[in-house]
Amino acid sequence: MSTEKRLDGRLPHELRPLSFEPGFAPHATGSVLACFGNTRVICAATLEKRVPGWMREQGVEGGWITAEYSMLPYSTHDRKARDIAKGRLDGRSVEIQRLIGRSMRAVVDLKKLPGYTLWIDCDVLQADGGTRTASISGAYVASQLAVRRLMADGVLAESPFTDSVAAVSVGIFHDLEIADLNYHEDREASVDFNIVMTGGGQYVEVQGTGEEATFSSEQLARLLDMGKHAVAQITARQAEVLG
Numbered sequence: 671m672s673t674e675k676r677l678d679g680r681l682p683h684e685l686r687p688l689s690f691e692p693g694f695a696p697h698a699t700g701s702v703l704a705c706f707g708n709t710r711v712i713c714a715a716t717l718e719k720r721v722p723g724w725m726r727e728q729g730v731e732g733g734w735i736t737a738e739y740s741m742l743p744y745s746t747h748d749r750k751a752r753d754i755a756k757g758r759l760d761g762r763s764v765e766i767q768r769l770i771g772r773s774m775r776a777v778v779d780l781k782k783l784p785g786y787t788l789w790i791d792c793d794v795l796q797a798d799g800g801t802r803t804a805s806i807s808g809a810y811v812a813s814q815l816a817v818r819r820l821m822a823d824g825v826l827a828e829s830p831f832t833d834s835v836a837a838v839s840v841g842i843f844h845d846l847e848i849a850d851l852n853y854h855e856d857r858e859a860s861v862d863f864n865i866v867m868t869g870g871g872q873y874v875e876v877q878g879t880g881e882e883a884t885f886s887s888e889q890l891a892r893l894l895d896m897g898k899h900a901v902a903q904i905t906a907r908q909a910e911v912l913g
Contacts, residue, residue, distance in 0.1 A: 674846060677854065678707075683896055685838070685850045685903055690811050690911040698791075700816025702911075704808025707852060708798035713808035715816035717825065718787045733783025733830075735813075737770035737790040739763050739805060745794045766802045767792070769875065773806045773835050773866045774813060776874045782830035788813060799853040803837035803864055807904050810835050814912055834869035836904040840897045842885065847892055849900040861885045865897035869905045 672682045680686070686707030695701035698714035705711075721734050740763060741750050753759050770792060790813060792805035813831075820826040839851045841859040851859060860883035866874040876894070885893075 672846065676843075676846070676848060678852065682846055682848045683899065685900055686852065688904065688907050690808060690908065692811070692815055692911060698812070698816070699819055700812045700814070702808050702811045702815065703795075704804045704811070706800050706804045706807075706850060708796055709800050709804050709852075710794070710796040711801060711804045711808055712791075712793045712795060713805060713812040714791045714793075715809070715812040716789045716791070717816065717820060718789060719785060721785060721787055731784070732779075732781035733786040733788070734780060735771060735774045735778060735783070735788045735790065737767045737774065737792060737805075737809065739767040739770060739792045739794075739802075741794040741797060741801070745797045766805065769802060769864075769866070769877075770805055770809055773837065773874050774809055776866075777810070777833040777835045777868055778830045779832055780830065782826070782828060788816070797853065799851050799856040800839045803839050803850075803866075806835065806837040806866060807908065811908050811911055833872075834905055834908060835866065835874060836869070836901050836908060837864060837866040838897055838900040838904060839864050840893045840900070842883075842889065842893075847889065847896060849896050861889070861893070863893055863897065865894065865901065867898065867901045869909075871898065871902075 689705045691703040694703040695714045699716050701714040790809045794801045817829050840849050840863045841851050842861040843855045843859045861880050863878035865876055
């Protein structure tokens, strides 16, 4: 394992300072402020007594989980226009919110949400790389908090969760294999991966690409291993917050 220091002083495998602040959005059923270094995302979960139209039309049992993702105008160095101002949803936002939804549904038994939709809203307050992985990791905590409240209120009979889920970015920056990339590293990385895994060590999704570069099978194996260990640390922090 390399001991070369990164620009922010971290070792290649080290995560940025990580925290989850529960109850950040009091009107949501469950919420958390997820902080990965200077990346800060509000994740909120709210239960709605209805399911998508396609489920009703096809007679599909159970419930559904869906997500919405947005970056607030002041979350980046240059102001980012709101999607409503452009008259359409940004393609990147669509991709990320679908990823969040898939990641959550991978660890939930939807039949235990009968007739309900669990909405997950992820709003980026400050972006410094890894907003999608922070959103997924925070969405799980917010959803667990929501489910616990709903069970205590007698709305849900039992928890629908089958496992936990978390995500992290890994990549190659100036020939150095690193985890949890900040904006500067992400911008200049020659290889960039987003890894989503369950607490049990199963992969949910792996998104990876060479940015005008290639990578070997050996590098891929090392990046996946680095991601696995990083996700395990995030999973442990989630468990601490959830008690």
